[in-house]
Amino acid sequence: MGTFLQGLERGLAVIRAFSADAPSLTLSEVARDVGITPATARRILLTLEELGYVRSDGRRFSLTPRVLALGWAYLSSLDLGDIAGPFMEELSAKTRESCSIATLDLPDIVYVARVPTSRIMTVALGVGARLPAYATSMGRVLLAGLPEEELSAYLESLEAEAHTEHTVTSADELREVVARAGVDGYALVDQELELGLRSIAVPIRDSRGRPVAALNVSAHASRTSRAALRSDVLHPLQECAESISTALRRRGRI
Template sequence: MLDVPTKDDRPAEFVEALAKGLSILESFGSDHPEMTLSEVARRVGLSPAAARRSLITLQAMGYVGQTNKRFHLRPKVMSLGSAFYFSARVDEVLQPELRQLVGTFGDASSVATLEGHDVLYIAHYSEQRARRPTAVVGARYPAHVTSLGRVLLAAQSDAEFNNYLRAVKPVALTAKTVVDKEELRRIVEEVRQQNFATTVDQLDYGITALAVPIRGSSGRTIAALNTSGYSGMTTAEDLVAHRLPALRASAARLAQTLSRYPVIESIIASR
């Protein structure tokens, strides 16, 4: 099942039908590009009848298609993501800093926020040619395997992070992925102290990354910014030694820019 608010966390005006439809849209991905009715129902945690009603509605609205009893997303779904992209003015506000970082160091740079137990990429720029997971806008990965996610987890209160550790089931995406919860606690505490995070081959082999927080006008971390390179060409220590000052400067400029656009800052804020 996907992450959905529990009944205790739902406001009085919570619309169950809308939540079901959005959960169904989120259930599709690279590992589930098409599904039968029963597969959708099982993945979202709905009865087949409830899943069918939502699918028929989404199909009528053009967000879902059906081929040989298997459902799939239709291109219209992209309009939902593009609405965020343009309302947050990602190309104008975030992309220039990412291009500057990549222009200076090569490789790739991203901005992400925290969504449940995952990081959600809201901006990305890359000159990399090597195979790696796609960090396109809208991509989601478990927070514990990314430098961005560890920075965002470190920004949580003790209570929030303890709740995260109790609920999360860390998955090993490589042989090097840290899945022990006490080790994750130690890593996050270290990130809190040094105000940056590094990862090596955690999300996939060949990815070494360094991330720092982007703070809003209140001083609270609202997103994270990273720079990444190929593990065969760089090390975490190299990134810290040669890129950390520039990365922090970029994060400070982004924070200053966002402070002039309170609405955009509110849109980007991770919680």
């Protein structure tokens, strides 16, 4: 592995060491969190500072908005805003609910586009937010598209958490609901991630029929029943996913 650039690996790990719980870090905290020596942490932090990705007050380091340019490179290369945006707007207007697109980055799904309604808190689940795949409708339709060995490896290593009393956490049951999502072509998750929240998702497929992303509509459980999600939302959701899939293929994005 003479080609592997360890400095790059560690630099990216240092960026990811910052979070809501650790908005600023000292040099020795970075070294400890990433598992590198303080001397290496210092070289990385000074390099990132010189490049404008990190700033410091002398003792504590924090990230700068320039870091967003990295994620933006992915988002703009996917170009979902321009391509999928109008279709999502239409779906959201038709269903009067929020809709989102996510992709799989195991063990999580990652939000890549979102059209919120003003009725649900909208900022917290922004683009880039991650949720555990097993407990989400988008995660389940994406898991259903994995090769068997990848799905098994995921389920075997999974330590599923019961986010609510409804969360399916056993590997066997999860295998079943994922298989069901594959057969049905959609997944409906009812308050497994959060009490009061239901969502329904369908895959966005590439030209070979593989799910490359998922589209969902989420709704307050108090306002929208499971039956209503199936009878009123599923069909427009499927049409919207088909339109987005066609548009993405035409533009060569999937």
